[in-house]
Amino acid sequence: MKCKKCGNKASVNMRQHKLALCKEHYLEWMPEQTERFIKKYEMFTHHEKILVAVSGGKDSLGLWDILTRLGYQADGLYLGLGIDEGINYSHESQRLAEKFANENNLKLHVVDIEKEYGQPIPVLAEKSHRGYGKPCAVCGLAKRHEMNRIARDLGYDVLATGHNLDDEAAVLFGNTLSWASEFLLRQGPVLPATEGLARKVKPLCRFYEREMTAYCLARGIEYIYEECPFAEGSQSIYYKELLNQLETTRPGAKLTFYLRFLEARKAEELFIEKNAEHAHLHPCPKCGQPTSTDDLCSFCRMIEKVNSVTAS
Amino acid sequence: MPVKLILRGKEYEVKPGMTLLDSLKKINVLSESVIATHDGEMILDDEILQDGDVVKLIAVISGGSCHCEPERQRVAKQSQLIIKQEIASVCRPRNDI
Numbered sequence: 001m002k003c004k005k006c007g008n009k010a011s012v013n014m015r016q017h018k019l020a021l022c023k024e025h026y027l028e029w030m031p032e033q034t035e036r037f038i039k040k041y042e043m044f045t046h047h048e049k050i051l052v053a054v055s056g057g058k059d060s061l062g063l064w065d066i067l068t069r070l071g072y073q074a075d076g077l078y079l080g081l082g083i084d085e086g087i088n089y090s091h092e093s094q095r096l097a098e099k100f101a102n103e104n105n106l107k108l109h110v111v112d113i114e115k116e117y118g119q120p121i122p123v124l125a126e127k128s129h130r131g132y133g134k135p136c137a138v139c140g141l142a143k144r145h146e147m148n149r150i151a152r153d154l155g156y157d158v159l160a161t162g163h164n165l166d167d168e169a170a171v172l173f174g175n176t177l178s179w180a181s182e183f184l185l186r187q188g189p190v191l192p193a194t195e196g197l198a199r200k201v202k203p204l205c206r207f208y209e210r211e212m213t214a215y216c217l218a219r220g221i222e223y224i225y226e227e228c229p230f231a232e233g234s235q236s237i238y239y240k241e242l243l244n245q246l247e248t249t250r251p252g253a254k255l256t257f258y259l260r261f262l263e264a265r266k267a268e269e270l271f272i273e274k275n276a277e278h279a280h281l282h283p284c285p286k287c288g289q290p291t292s293t294d295d296l297c298s299f300c301r302m303i304e305k306v307n308s309v310t311a312s
Numbered sequence: 313m314p315v316k317l318i319l320r321g322k323e324y325e326v327k328p329g330m331t332l333l334d335s336l337k338k339i340n341v342l343s344e345s346v347i348a349t350h351d352g353e354m355i356l357d358d359e360i361l362q363d364g365d366v367v368k369l370i371a372v373i374s375g376g377s378c379h380c381e382p383e384r385q386r387v388a389k390q391s392q393l394i395i396k397q398e399i400a401s402v403c404r405p406r407n408d409i
Contacts, residue, residue, distance in 0.1 A: 011353065011355075011356070013357065020356070208372075210347055213372040217398060218354070219403060220402075222395070222396055225371075225394075226391060237373060241342075241345070241373065244342050244373070245342065
């Protein structure tokens, strides 16, 4: 497969865009697209201070790298969660976040949950009896709380997270399965600032997870490969696998699922029944059945077309 | 010699002469869920795998199968080492292309 821009051997193929690129052109394409999404969804400007939530994973480090390459004022925030589980997970992810910051001369704020609140996340979860034996609910709650606190306390205009399209599609899929309308109406690339809550943005929301992996590989960004040990067997990973099966046979299915949702939400089409009286229906001049078109109804037009083709 | 595919510390063997896509199908891995590298280069589904090729598969979905504690430690260490080597390899400047 050849690079669409230069004809050299391609390294990344994005079937949903019918676009294959070599490594060099892929590394140009990613920031260009990110800038396009930042502007399209009005996430932030070059005059604003951005706090990037950095976990040491491919998405957040990739995001920080892209924003820096684009010339944004982006500092990082690493939250020490105190998760070990035999693989030194938090320690290793902090090391990689700090390594990236040092190598790129970037500012990284480190907040340790145990130092701030006396206990690491797994203990907070155990003692608070939240989350049905898994610390994920407490972890999410603590992360949202702390990210917002630091963003506000340190005067950042916006908080950016590394959610990619697979993350967003998995959440959307889960919320659709249970018709969680309240959550569906809240999901999007930008969560505007409200009283006491910083603006939250997801600049990577239109990139597939594999595109972020390819980006980090091609840029030489060392990230933590293992996911949080508590994420094993999680529902979101299961949904991602299901959606990837769909994507394999129908390239672009994940992207369409998410984008059509955003369009419907923006147009306020979600959960609002269209009023038939406002649809301006009138009788078809030929068959008399109601139609929204100005002339013949779709059926009569189809029959006319068939008749004209048959006659010629 | 067979083609070796490595994913999360696990090795699979397939016959040479197949495309990467067909090889992934053989071992029941979705192409959508991995990035494949060979000799420090990312390769695509249409790449024909030759005798003795070693293809490293980087999982793109975070997380994965459950392991018991010692197995998890072993796989985590090995996987982090592989990703570090692949990153160093894929991103190095090349004169031969």
